[in-house]
Amino acid sequence: MNEPARTTSSLAIASLVSGVLGWTLLPLIGCLVAVVTGHMARAEIRRASGLEGDGLAVAGLVLGWLGIGMAVAAVLMVVAAIVFFGGLAWLSEMH
Structure with a gap:
């Protein structure tokens, strides 16, 4: 009848909170801490x-990895834009 009390992992709570912070106030640092x-x-x-x-830990992991993935995608898009427009500028100077 007396079951031991189940407690929630404080690391799981920290992961979820950091994942939410990674999407709001601390974009990259929060995501890394969440993962x-x-x-x-x-x-x-x-x-x-x-x-x-x-479940809390998994939610924090998902938020963290999605935030990191979006940051990497944003950096790649900026690099692609620089390469594309740099190539256009180089081509326009060729003529």
């Missing part, structure tokens, strides 16, 4: 019995 703490939380939850929060 690192999310992986640490999932490992901690698997090792310890009676520890919850896997």
Whole structure:
């Protein structure tokens, strides 16, 4: 009848909070922290019995990886634009 109290992993909570911060106030740093703490939380939850929060950790991981992916895509688009317009400028000077 008396079941041990289940607690939520503080790393999982930190991962989710950092993931949200990565989309609002701390774009890159928040996403990196969300990914690192999310992986640490999932490992901690698997090792310890009676520890919850896997869904929170996964949500933090998803937010973190999406934020990192969007940042990388933005950098690649800027580089592509520079290369494209630089090529156009070079071609216009050729004539």
